[in-house]
Amino acid sequence: MKLACAATVRRSTRSRPCPGAWSTSASGIPFVLSTASNATIEEVAERAGGELWFQLYVVQRSLADTLVQRALAAGYTTLVLTVDVTVNGKRKRDLRNGFSMPLRYTPGVIADVLAHPRWLLATLANGMPQMRNVQSAAAGDMAAQAALIQRAMDASFDWDDLARLRASWPHRLLVKGILSVEDAQRCMACGVDGVVLSNHGGRQLESLCAPVEVLPQVADAVNGTVLLDSGVRSGLDVIKSVALGADAVLLGRAVLYGLAAAGEQGAVEAIRMIKSDIDRCLALLGCPDIAGLDRGFIR
Numbered sequence: 001m002k003l004a005c006a007a008t009v010r011r012s013t014r015s016r017p018c019p020g021a022w023s024t025s026a027s028g029i030p031f032v033l034s035t036a037s038n039a040t041i042e043e044v045a046e047r048a049g050g051e052l053w054f055q056l057y058v059v060q061r062s063l064a065d066t067l068v069q070r071a072l073a074a075g076y077t078t079l080v081l082t083v084d085v086t087v088n089g090k091r092k093r094d095l096r097n098g099f100s101m102p103l104r105y106t107p108g109v110i111a112d113v114l115a116h117p118r119w120l121l122a123t124l125a126n127g128m129p130q131m132r133n134v135q136s137a138a139a140g141d142m143a144a145q146a147a148l149i150q151r152a153m154d155a156s157f158d159w160d161d162l163a164r165l166r167a168s169w170p171h172r173l174l175v176k177g178i179l180s181v182e183d184a185q186r187c188m189a190c191g192v193d194g195v196v197l198s199n200h201g202g203r204q205l206e207s208l209c210a211p212v213e214v215l216p217q218v219a220d221a222v223n224g225t226v227l228l229d230s231g232v233r234s235g236l237d238v239i240k241s242v243a244l245g246a247d248a249v250l251l252g253r254a255v256l257y258g259l260a261a262a263g264e265q266g267a268v269e270a271i272r273m274i275k276s277d278i279d280r281c282l283a284l285l286g287c288p289d290i291a292g293l294d295r296g297f298i299r
Contacts, residue, residue: 027271032080032250035059035067038129045074053078055176057085058154058161059134067133068169079169080196081162084177086155089204103128159190166191174227179214181221194225196250201230212241216295219245235277239285243293 030051033044045052054071056079058064071079098106113120166173175187176196184195197211197218211228219226228241229250241249251274258270282290285297 027268027275029271030078032078033076035133036131038132040132041067041070041074041076043132045076051078052076053080055080055082057082058157061154063134064154065168068165070133072169072171076171078172078174079165080174080176081165082176083157084179084198084200084204086153089200089206091203159186162187162190162192174225176229178218179209179211181214181217184218184222184226188222188224192224194227194247195222196227196229197246198229198250201252212244215241215244215246235274235279236281238274238278239281239290239293240298242290243295243297245295 028050030053031044031048032053032055033039033041034055035057037044041054052075054067054076056064056067056071058081068079098104098108103109162175172193173191174194174196175192177198177200178184178187178195179197179199184197187195195218197215199205199208199211202208211230215226215228225247226245227248227250228246229252232238232241232249232251233254238249251271254274255267255270258266258268260266262269278290282288285293287293287297
């Protein structure tokens with residue numbers, strides 16, 4: 001199945017810890033843990049099992065080095081370096097809602113909290129979510145958390161730094177946030193194993209092209225793994241992506257919506273729906289296996 005799940009682990013009062021990661025493991029697809037998760041690298045590795053990938057944001061160089069070594073020690077098989085958030089995009093919804101880090105308790109925020117009593121009770125019982133991977137004296141704690149929320153990344157990270165990361169990480173290395181043939185080729189020249197075509201779900205610079213628009217050219221130009229995310233909402237989206245040259249797609253919001261609605265079972269159901277949709281689409285196309293898809297199925 002050509003799926004991976006990219007989502008932040010959320011606290012849950014449901015039956016299992018790290019329900020998003022566990023549900024993807026049970027479904028037989030990899031789980032991509034964000035630097036900004038509120039469960040640690042080690043907790044997810046211990047409790048979820050399955051094939052685990054780690055998505056690295058370079059906020060502070062020393063912190064990034066520490067996170068890479070922790071992921072390596074915890075048995076993560078793939079490192080996904082995200083490069084398309086050097087500064088935060090203008091997220092109008094956050095501006096309208098007054099969202100900031102640290103949280104400001106405005107009258108609107110207080111009213112919203114009181115309107116969601118179940119969330120409030122769970123938060124009082126479990127505490128406010130924290131970005132657990134950056135909670136340490138060396139990480140600068142709140143400063144690092146604020147930088148992650150504001151996408152205040154280390155903008156000086158360059159191609160030489162990518163080459164050094166390649167030398168220090170012995171397993172599969174992917175670069176996420178690529179939207180051009182030239183950048184994909186240069187990543188390969190640095191020794192990475194593949195790229196993830198992504199426009200960050202349109203949340204950074206919404207007028208960027210959709211990853212699927214550059215997918216055929218990149219797939220033809222590079223000798224390595226080509227993955228795609230952003231805008232994948234159904235099995236039909238998966239079919240189109242694979243037919244155009246993607247080795248797999250990453251799911252974020254689709255699974256996260258299921259997790260938010262019904263915990264672990266909701267995430268499992270979201271994945272089941274997409275898998276079922278893939279099977280149905282393949283049958284209607286007269287293609288017995290997803291590996292047989294090619295551009296001849298795209299009109």
